[in-house]
Amino acid sequence: MDTKIIQIDEKNINEDLILQAANVLKAGGLVAFPTETVYGLGANGLDEEAVKKIYIAKGRPSDNPLILHISSMEELAPLVEEIPDLAYKCIDRFWPGPLTIIFKKSNIIPAIITAGLDSVAIRMPNHPIALSLIKQAGVPIAAPSANLSGKPSPTKGNHVIDDMSGKIDMIIDGGNTGVGLESTVLDLSTDLPTILRPGGVTLEDLKEFIPNVVQDGSITNKEEIPKSPGQKYKHYAPSAEMLLFVGDLENVVDEINYRANNLLKEGKRVGILATEETKDKYALGEIIVSGSRNNTRTIAHNLFDTLRRFDGLDVDIILAEGVDYDYLGMAIMNRMIKASSGKLIRV
Numbered sequence: 001m002d003t004k005i006i007q008i009d010e011k012n013i014n015e016d017l018i019l020q021a022a023n024v025l026k027a028g029g030l031v032a033f034p035t036e037t038v039y040g041l042g043a044n045g046l047d048e049e050a051v052k053k054i055y056i057a058k059g060r061p062s063d064n065p066l067i068l069h070i071s072s073m074e075e076l077a078p079l080v081e082e083i084p085d086l087a088y089k090c091i092d093r094f095w096p097g098p099l100t101i102i103f104k105k106s107n108i109i110p111a112i113i114t115a116g117l118d119s120v121a122i123r124m125p126n127h128p129i130a131l132s133l134i135k136q137a138g139v140p141i142a143a144p145s146a147n148l149s150g151k152p153s154p155t156k157g158n159h160v161i162d163d164m165s166g167k168i169d170m171i172i173d174g175g176n177t178g179v180g181l182e183s184t185v186l187d188l189s190t191d192l193p194t195i196l197r198p199g200g201v202t203l204e205d206l207k208e209f210i211p212n213v214v215q216d217g218s219i220t221n222k223e224e225i226p227k228s229p230g231q232k233y234k235h236y237a238p239s240a241e242m243l244l245f246v247g248d249l250e251n252v253v254d255e256i257n258y259r260a261n262n263l264l265k266e267g268k269r270v271g272i273l274a275t276e277e278t279k280d281k282y283a284l285g286e287i288i289v290s291g292s293r294n295n296t297r298t299i300a301h302n303l304f305d306t307l308r309r310f311d312g313l314d315v316d317i318i319l320a321e322g323v324d325y326d327y328l329g330m331a332i333m334n335r336m337i338k339a340s341s342g343k344l345i346r347v
């Protein structure tokens, strides 16, 4: 398949190009587009045949449900059985933005969207290109992250082009995404408000509005089976093996240096995922800085790109520094633990 790639400037949106993309969606095609979190791979969420193509293009397991993206509040009611008061509060504060809410679904939602569950995930992205595209398409847009299943989510147009060229109808290259990690998934379809996936809106942010909000146990405990189907799969993984180090920062740096030295002696190509604060303490291997510990937004913004850059450098092993679990650190660590297939080493 020929994939049409178009560039759109989010600060000066070419509405003709948006219309072209919306027409592809209306005709049952697939369009990748930027959101404020990561790029999404969109299809008409009410068209079962179109949604099937998403699973095929990504190689995504069919029991992993999709998020529906909307552009205004009027679009929400037809998709859900009810809108709880708590949802109104969260929507008021966090939409448009990186918060996905799970509702009880209405009967217009095709089973392929929800993987047979009786709930549906919905979010309103905070990105002018995404909002304009959804509005023009006139239907809710189903969109998982626009990466091949298992790979790091795309945060740049080129990431999408690398993964999806030849597999989908159109890619809108709208530059770099902002947050860099996916939305927080918050389940409000049961009595206990539960975070199923940590993301751009933090637990601390949500606690201000929902004092009794909890996190699904599997987010911090590897032994528990996640309630969100997508959370159980291998995810975000670079090609190389990755080891993730946590603990006192000085010990982390010492351990990484020690291991890098030994691995290099064995003839391995070593990548080190460092931070601004530690980068000068490493001398060996391919060193990439994700961002600053004093501003974890920078680490979130760059994380998936750094993992893809290590792929490009063809390293055999990545030694990565972890971060603290508070605020955005929870989502960063969730992604890094998955990227390392759970190889978390406490020093």
Ligand code: TXA
Binding pocket: 035, 037, 038, 039, 040, 041, 064, 065, 066, 067, 098, 100, 102, 114, 117, 119, 120, 121, 125, 143, 144, 145, 146, 181, 182, 183, 184, 185, 196, 197, 227, 228, 229, 230, 231
């Ligand atoms: O930031 C984001 O959320 C991005 C952008 C493109 O909007 N999208 C995204 O979609 O990350 P995806 O498909 O990669 O992740 C959706 C997550 C999965 O973990 C899935 O299992 C969960 O949401 N999910 C979807 N519907 C659900 C439901 N009804 N109940 C529980 N979890 C659900």
Ligand code: MG
Binding pocket: 144, 145, 153
């Ligand atoms: Mg994804």
